[in-house]
Amino acid sequence: MSSTAYDSRRNSGFQASSTTTGCLDHQAAPxxxxxxxxxxxxxxxxxxxELSRLAGFVxx
Numbered sequence: 001m002s003s004t005a006y007d008s009r010r011n012s013g014f015q016a017s018s019t020t021t022g023c024l025d026h027q028a029a030p031x032x033x034x035x036x037x038x039x040x041x042x043x044x045x046x047x048x049x050e051l052s053r054l055a056g057f058v059x060x
Contacts, residue, residue, distance in 0.1 A: 020051055020054050020055045020058060021055050023051055024048070024051050024052065024055060028044075028047070028048045028051060031044055032044065032045075032048060
């Protein structure tokens with residue numbers, strides 16, 4: 001899911017920063033620490049990178 005789609009599902013705006021960092025902390029980070037196939041990794045890493053980029057953007 002793109003960051004735009006994720007943000008729009010969460011009503012964007014004021015809660016974007018906490019929603020994005022919460023997703024990274026509570027959903028993405030545990031997945032990155034787990035064992036997964038190459039196929040899952042090829043999907044997981046770009047999405048996590050996009051969430052990280054978005055977190056930096058809304059924090060600025």
